[in-house]
Amino acid sequence: MLTAAGVTVFERGWLSANNILLQGNGPSALVDSGYGCHAQQTVALVSQALGRSTLDLLLNTHLHSDHCGGNAALQARYPALRTWIPPGQADAVDRWDTIALTYATTGQECPRFTRQGLLKPGSSVRLGALDWEIHGAKGHDPHSIILFQPATRLLISADALWQNGFGVVFPELEGVAAFDEVAQTLDAIEALQPETVIPGHGPVFQDIAEALERARTRLNRFVNAPTKHHRHAVKVLIKFRLLEWQSIEQEDLLAWARSTPYLRTSMPPDNPDPMEQREWLRDLLVELKHSNALHLQGSLVVNA
Numbered sequence: 001m002l003t004a005a006g007v008t009v010f011e012r013g014w015l016s017a018n019n020i021l022l023q024g025n026g027p028s029a030l031v032d033s034g035y036g037c038h039a040q041q042t043v044a045l046v047s048q049a050l051g052r053s054t055l056d057l058l059l060n061t062h063l064h065s066d067h068c069g070g071n072a073a074l075q076a077r078y079p080a081l082r083t084w085i086p087p088g089q090a091d092a093v094d095r096w097d098t099i100a101l102t103y104a105t106t107g108q109e110c111p112r113f114t115r116q117g118l119l120k121p122g123s124s125v126r127l128g129a130l131d132w133e134i135h136g137a138k139g140h141d142p143h144s145i146i147l148f149q150p151a152t153r154l155l156i157s158a159d160a161l162w163q164n165g166f167g168v169v170f171p172e173l174e175g176v177a178a179f180d181e182v183a184q185t186l187d188a189i190e191a192l193q194p195e196t197v198i199p200g201h202g203p204v205f206q207d208i209a210e211a212l213e214r215a216r217t218r219l220n221r222f223v224n225a226p227t228k229h230h231r232h233a234v235k236v237l238i239k240f241r242l243l244e245w246q247s248i249e250q251e252d253l254l255a256w257a258r259s260t261p262y263l264r265t266s267m268p269p270d271n272p273d274p275m276e277q278r279e280w281l282r283d284l285l286v287e288l289k290h291s292n293a294l295h296l297q298g299s300l301v302v303n304a
Helices: 036-050 071-077 090-095 179-192 208-224 226-245 250-259 275-290
Strands: 002-004 007-010 019-022 029-031 057-059 082-085 124-127 130-136 145-149 154-158 196-199 247-249 294-297 300-303
Touching: 007 036, 019 036, 036 071, 057 071, 057 124, 130 179, 145 179, 154 179, 179 208, 208 226, 226 247, 226 250, 226 275, 226 300, 247 250, 250 275, 250 300, 275 294
Parallel strands: 029 057, 057 082, 154 196
Antiparallel strands: 002 007, 007 019, 019 029, 124 130, 130 145, 145 154, 247 300, 294 300
16 A cells, blocks of 8 residues: 555555545545455455545546446445446446446456446546546557546556556457557657556556556567467456466366357367367466466466
8 A cells, every 4th residue: 555645555466456545625536446356355445544534436447347346335335426437338337238348258247336427538537635637548448548647747547557568458359459549548648747657557656768668669569469469368368367266177267268258259169179279278378377377286277
């Protein structure tokens, strides 16, 4: 946890996004709420930090399950809480369309929540004691936003920029070109000239120029070899799910992959030789093992 000038950052693990609590003489607000299986921990962290105060606003930088999975629990804890989301998926939230929201396609889960407002790029919002600019941040997610505080030059970058990269470019997995949008978002972040970045995952950092250089180098590798990005994304989805399961039999993991559209489209066809799918999964697991992301114990896959 890092606290400074009314900004409290709860750095979470890689399954849950970081949570940012903003307090002051304006509305108290939380930016992003973590993954669903960690929702009670999120509520406990926020409640302890607020004490007898209440939470007025909940903002989601985007609607991936690791950023909004705690929404429902926070709404239950604070009945007057208003939840604001980026434009573009309001109707999907209202209808709770798990395909449009990508929960079904990524094989992830998110408890249903409601929304009351929109975070429109080009506008600003008072959070705690400070006014924050809302900027669009397409690439990782077409609807994502970032928040910038010009007086303190503090940026909440979500998954648009981490200290060592950025999030999977999910539109690319659907055949929608989005690498250029990643580049445009990195340029926009550079133009804002932040001094401190609170990323969606990982520690707060200030080596902004170096982080942008690392991100652009990574992006260029993916642009030059899109299949490497796709394979990387599949491994990320497997690791993300394993963080929740902790361990699973390989046959059960294969069944999950077959039922998850983003993975199924990457798999070899199951006809005429279903063994090809097992070999495909085994190769991915071996690569994840070599990167120390998991352990293989016979037929059991265990989170590292």
